[in-house]
Amino acid sequence: MTSSSCLGTLEVVETNPFKHLVHLSLKFVAGNDEEVKKYLVMCLKSLKEEKSSLENHLNGTEKDLSSRLNNAQKLLSDQSKEHSELKEKLHRQVDETTKYYQGELTKEKEAFLKLQQTCEEKICSNRINLEEQFNKQIHELERKWRELQSANKDLTDHKYRYESLIRELKSKLSTLEQERSVTTRDVQTLRRQNTNLDSDRHERDKTLNHLRTRVAVLEQELKDKEHENFV
Numbered sequence: 541m542t543s544s545s546c547l548g549t550l551e552v553v554e555t556n557p558f559k560h561l562v563h564l565s566l567k568f569v570a571g572n573d574e575e576v577k578k579y580l581v582m583c584l585k586s587l588k589e590e591k592s593s594l595e596n597h598l599n600g601t602e603k604d605l606s607s608r609l610n611n612a613q614k615l616l617s618d619q620s621k622e623h624s625e626l627k628e629k630l631h632r633q634v635d636e637t638t639k640y641y642q643g644e645l646t647k648e649k650e651a652f653l654k655l656q657q658t659c660e661e662k663i664c665s666n667r668i669n670l671e672e673q674f675n676k677q678i679h680e681l682e683r684k685w686r687e688l689q690s691a692n693k694d695l696t697d698h699k700y701r702y703e704s705l706i707r708e709l710k711s712k713l714s715t716l717e718q719e720r721s722v723t724t725r726d727v728q729t730l731r732r733q734n735t736n737l738d739s740d741r742h743e744r745d746k747t748l749n750h751l752r753t754r755v756a757v758l759e760q761e762l763k764d765k766e767h768e769n770f771v
Contacts, residue, residue, distance in 0.1 A: 552746065555753050556760050573731070580724065588721060598706050605702055609695045616688045624682045630674040637670065638663075663704055 552564035641663045652659065 552749070553753060555757055580727065587716065594709060597711065601702055605699050612688065612692050612695055616692060619688055620687055623685060626681065627678060634670060636665070638667065690760060
C-alpha cells in the first residue's frame with residue numbers, strides 16, 4: 541500500500557518465486573476537514589440567527605410595554621388634571637352661587653324680611669344638593685383615578701415580569717454559547733482521535749497484507765513440494 545498526505549492506494553499482490561501479480565488496486569482519499577468546518581459554520585449561523593430573532597422579539601415586547609405604560613401614565617395625568625380642574629370649577633360655582641344668593645338677599649333684605657328664613661332654607665337646601673352632586677362626581681372621579689392607578693400597577697408588574705424573562709432568556713443564551721464552545725472542543729478532540737484511528741488502521745492493513753502475502757507464498761511452496769513428491 542502507498543500513501544501521501546491526501547491520497548492512498550491499496551494493492552493486493554500475489555507473490556511467487558516467478559512474479560508478482562496485482563489482483564486488486566484501490567485508490568482512496570483521506571478525510572477532508574472542510575466539510576466538518578462547513579457543518580460547524582452552519583450550526584453557528586443557525587444559533588446566531590435564532591439569537592437575533594429572539595432579541596428582536598424581546599425588544600419589540602419591551603417597546604410595546606413601554607408604550608402602553610407611557611399611555612397609561614399620560615391618561616392618569618390627564619384624569620388627575622381634569623379632576624383638579626373640575627374640583628376647582630365646582631368650588632367656583634359654589635362660591636359664585638353663594639355670592640349670588642347673598643347679594644340678592646342683601647338687595648331684597650328690606651323688602652323680603654318676612655321671607656328671609658324661607659330664602660335662607662332654600663339656599664341652604666340648594667347648596668346641600670349641589671354639594672352632594674359634586675361630592676358624587678368627585679367620588680366617581682376618585683374611583684376612576686384608583687382604577688387607573690391599579691391598571692398602572694398591573695402594567696408595571698408586567699414590565700418587571702418581562703424584564704425578568706429577558707434576563708432569564710439571556711442567561712439561557714449564554715448557557716447555549718458555552719455548550720456550543722464545549723461541543724466545538726469535543727468535535728476537535730474526536731477529529732484528532734479519528735486521525736489516530738485511521739493511522740492505526742493503515743498500520744494494521746499493512747501488516748494484514750504482509751501476512752496474506754506470506755501465507756500465499758507458503759501455500760505455493762507447499763503445493764510445489766506436494767507436486768514434487770507426487771512426481
